[in-house]
Amino acid sequence: MTSDREQDLRDRVAAFVAGHDPRADLMEYLRARFDSGLAWVHFPVGLGGLDLPRPLQAIVDGELAAAGAPDNNPRRIGIGLGMAAPTILAAGTDEQRRRWLRPLWTGEEVWCQLFSEPGAGSDLAAVATRAVRDGDSWVVNGQKVWTSMAHEARWGILIARTDPDVPKHAGLTYFACDMTDPGVEVRPLRQLTGEAEFNEVFLTDVRIPDAHRLGAVGDGWRVAQTTLMNERVAIGGGNAPREAGAIAAVVTAWRERPELRTAAAHDELMRLWVEAEAVRLTGIRLRQQLAAGSPGPEGSAAKLAFARLNQDVSGFELELLGSDGLRYDDWSTDTWTTERPAVVDFLARSAGYRYLRAKGNSIEGGSSEILRNIIAERVLGLPGEIRVDKDVPWKDLPK
Amino acid sequence: MSADLLYSDVEEQLRASVRDLLAKRAPVAEAIARTESGEPYDQDLWRALAREVGITGLAFEEEVGGHGASWREVAVVAEELGAAVTATPFLGHTMAAVAAQTAGARDLLPGLLSGERTATLAVTAGGPRASDIEVDGAKITGQLTGVIDALTADVLLVPTAHGLHLVEAAAVSRTPVPSLDMTRPLCDVTFHSAAATQLAEPGAGARDSALLVGGALLSSEQLGLAQRCLDTTVAYLKERYQFGRPIGSFQALKHRAADLWAAIAQARAVARYAAACVADQDPDAPVAVALALAYCGPVAVRAAEECVQLHGGLGFTWEHPAHLYLKRAKADAILLGTASAHRARLAELVALPASAP
Numbered sequence: 161m162t163s164d165r166e167q168d169l170r171d172r173v174a175a176f177v178a179g180h181d182p183r184a185d186l187m188e189y190l191r192a193r194f195d196s197g198l199a200w201v202h203f204p205v206g207l208g209g210l211d212l213p214r215p216l217q218a219i220v221d222g223e224l225a226a227a228g229a230p231d232n233n234p235r236r237i238g239i240g241l242g243m244a245a246p247t248i249l250a251a252g253t254d255e256q257r258r259r260w261l262r263p264l265w266t267g268e269e270v271w272c273q274l275f276s277e278p279g280a281g282s283d284l285a286a287v288a289t290r291a292v293r294d295g296d297s298w299v300v301n302g303q304k305v306w307t308s309m310a311h312e313a314r315w316g317i318l319i320a321r322t323d324p325d326v327p328k329h330a331g332l333t334y335f336a337c338d339m340t341d342p343g344v345e346v347r348p349l350r351q352l353t354g355e356a357e358f359n360e361v362f363l364t365d366v367r368i369p370d371a372h373r374l375g376a377v378g379d380g381w382r383v384a385q386t387t388l389m390n391e392r393v394a395i396g397g398g399n400a401p402r403e404a405g406a407i408a409a410v411v412t413a414w415r416e417r418p419e420l421r422t423a424a425a426h427d428e429l430m431r432l433w434v435e436a437e438a439v440r441l442t443g444i445r446l447r448q449q450l451a452a453g454s455p456g457p458e459g460s461a462a463k464l465a466f467a468r469l470n471q472d473v474s475g476f477e478l479e480l481l482g483s484d485g486l487r488y489d490d491w492s493t494d495t496w497t498t499e500r501p502a503v504v505d506f507l508a509r510s511a512g513y514r515y516l517r518a519k520g521n522s523i524e525g526g527s528s529e530i531l532r533n534i535i536a537e538r539v540l541g542l543p544g545e546i547r548v549d550k551d552v553p554w555k556d557l558p559k
Numbered sequence: 560m561s562a563d564l565l566y567s568d569v570e571e572q573l574r575a576s577v578r579d580l581l582a583k584r585a586p587v588a589e590a591i592a593r594t595e596s597g598e599p600y601d602q603d604l605w606r607a608l609a610r611e612v613g614i615t616g617l618a619f620e621e622e623v624g625g626h627g628a629s630w631r632e633v634a635v636v637a638e639e640l641g642a643a644v645t646a647t648p649f650l651g652h653t654m655a656a657v658a659a660q661t662a663g664a665r666d667l668l669p670g671l672l673s674g675e676r677t678a679t680l681a682v683t684a685g686g687p688r689a690s691d692i693e694v695d696g697a698k699i700t701g702q703l704t705g706v707i708d709a710l711t712a713d714v715l716l717v718p719t720a721h722g723l724h725l726v727e728a729a730a731v732s733r734t735p736v737p738s739l740d741m742t743r744p745l746c747d748v749t750f751h752s753a754a755a756t757q758l759a760e761p762g763a764g765a766r767d768s769a770l771l772v773g774g775a776l777l778s779s780e781q782l783g784l785a786q787r788c789l790d791t792t793v794a795y796l797k798e799r800y801q802f803g804r805p806i807g808s809f810q811a812l813k814h815r816a817a818d819l820w821a822a823i824a825q826a827r828a829v830a831r832y833a834a835a836c837v838a839d840q841d842p843d844a845p846v847a848v849a850l851a852l853a854y855c856g857p858v859a860v861r862a863a864e865e866c867v868q869l870h871g872g873l874g875f876t877w878e879h880p881a882h883l884y885l886k887r888a889k890a891d892a893i894l895l896g897t898a899s900a901h902r903a904r905l906a907e908l909v910a911l912p913a914s915a916p
Contacts, residue, residue, distance in 0.1 A: 403909075414911055426913045430902035433911065434853045441828040445564040461821040535820055536813035540793045543808035 169216055173198060173223040182230050190232055190266040198224075199232075199265045203249065207261050215451040232267050239309060240264040240271035244317050244336075246390045251334065251375040251383045260315070260336065272313035274304040274337060274361060275384070279559060282530045284319075285328045285381055286549075286557070289363060291320035291335065298322075298335065298373070300343075300366040306524070310346045310359040311500065313339045317387060318368075319380045324555040331554055332380030336372045343367070348500060353516045356500050388526065389459060400440060406473040406514060407436040408507060413480060420480055429480075432473050439465045457538045460531040467521035467528055474514040481511055488512040562835040564828050570635045577612055577636050581643040587880045590644055594741035594883070600711045605647040609674025612636065615652065616672035618838075619660065624669035630772060634834035637776040638783030641859075641891075644883045646742040650773060650780070650894075651679030651708025655716045658769040662723050662759035667714075679708040680769050681715040681726075684745060684894045694721040698752040705745045707894065709733060715748065716758070718766035723759040730754050740890035742883060771848050774895050775833040778851035781891050782830040785823050785855070785862035788884050792816065792866045799871075812869060819865055826858040846908050853901035856892035863888035 176196050182189040193199055194208040201217045203209025224231070234241055241264070248260050263269040280286040289302025300320055310316065316337040323331035337344070343366035348356035375383040403411050413420060414429060439462075446462050478485040489510040506514060522528040536542040549557050566574070585604045593599060609615045618633045619625025633653070640649055655678035656671045670676040684705045692701035699717065709715060710733060717724045730753040736745040759765045793816055796807030806812055833851035836844040863885040867874040874881040892898065906913060 411911060418914075421912070421914055423913060426906065426911075427899060427902060429911060430853075430906050433905065433909070434850060434902060437850055438825040438829050438854050441564065441832050442825045445828040445831065448563065448565050458824065461824050464818075464821050465825060529814070532814040532817035533810070535817035536807075540813075540816055540820060542793065542796060542813050542816065543805055545810070546808070 244271040269314040274316040274318040304361040334380040334383040470518040564831040615674040624672040629838040634779035637779040641780035641783035642787035648708035654680040654769040654773040658765040661765040681717040723765040724755040774848040775837040778855040781855040781859035788862035788866040859888040
């Protein structure tokens, strides 16, 4: 029965390829692919999917790649695909799903995530950005930070405080914010690598129609959980081949440059190789689990391991390369000037860049310390942290 | 990669029945007393596992006397045997059966697969090395120190420079060794012109295939042991109160438990991959097994060490079984080679040489 379903899907892809030429108009081609249910097969019919199990998407992607068809450049629209889309699907109205999902998937509309604030990092539920109801819309004021792609985004998923008089988790509401609103100001945020991959976003009297609210008023925290669980899966998951990722640069250097080899470095190299392979297999197992259900706390563990691995491998790589490791990036250009990369190409850069950029891996998308709390409490059932702010109205919390 | 790293429903049912049987017939509390008795092996349990679960023949084809399942199922049994620190000759016997099969010893197999006769692969625990056993026609002479599961074996399968030899246990002298891990005790085996039957020529791969399957099963045992240590420790963190709070509410301890859980989640993916590769005779099996032993051994040791530490004073007593897990985990991490030995093996397999050519 499964193989029948797989064959049907292959036939469907073949029919689609025969009827659509991506060289004519790429965007028309991508829209047609969405309308044929071949965008993400696990989504509902009519919303880019076919109501099929998620792993079957690999068949579609494989067949299309074999046919030489271009994709929707998923790395550029990762936040939309990985975080906004599952949230819109889970919490959106039919109208919202129809409006947003297609241009999100084709890449016509880039999405960003307006969650973190200067005063709300790990304690995300403490966000201070206010949304005040005014007729059919909301007036939003506040400051967001660490917003990738805000400078290219058309939409931002936003959590804002709609009721300061109740405890912090209860007073939040989830919106889609139009980034072209005149009250939205995006400023680059330069990070320790020298680049500005991220932004600060200042929201001043931004008007958001109530029709752009996702979920009920006051239900923003629950809606955000869908986003965050998917974020960790997106960061920690992956189905890469052996020796892909950060370890690739190290094993290549080891094989090509025998003069770098020492006995002590060899055992360290093999420790990291083992860890990389363990992380890779765990990611594959996680995806196999996801095929049977929805993302759970296992995604937190994958993200935790991924961060540590990237940091350990890139730190080792720098030492292995010795004096070459001390030269930052391509030394023919001055890369300490601010650049704004659309996507982070971890592997195309120098060892020094990898080392520095990996430092963000244990902070972004839930710090490793918060992830350990999540595992301890939600998986192992250990007691929660003592919460001094639990029953206090948000407005009365010390800030 | 297509290997299924999850557990099938059948595997989970098998796990439940083995766990049930072990809980009834081999409670961990009794395991401590057994280590000090004259009979460290639980022979009744071993017979019950062979008869009721069929673990001796599970992965072998029916035409040679097996049950036609695969090493994936046996690996799940190994997890449970590790979780309960059971004292049975499972590992040595299973490796011997694989060696016998590779050698094509079809007369020997049915007795081993039914569990009627118990065997072990006679190699020195702690990194099998080239044996100095001398073979003279149908007689062998020499000594092997620190052999697992030989104490209660009926027959020994002895890899030598001349191939694989079958020796009846009655023809050798066995000296029990006070062992770090008394749930898998060692003995020294001496052969004085012992009658030996050659089962395989050198190079037939009998020893290597046995160690490959044995390695996959050992990594699953390590996984099961680690998971049980974590479960026991987490339960204790919830019930033990100090400073007016369960100690599991302290972040320093929660984070240790979370890190251990994450390491065990990785060990599970790695051990399942090894089991799947061995079951499917995948060409990647040597890499998968070396990886599994390099990864799961240290995770099991860490789990047992955390179990001792996080139980505080209780974990340091003889009365609490934490020490059985610690000893088993540490012995397991040496038995078929240390993690660093497996990393060195991996380096050869994946072309990452130690030094300049």
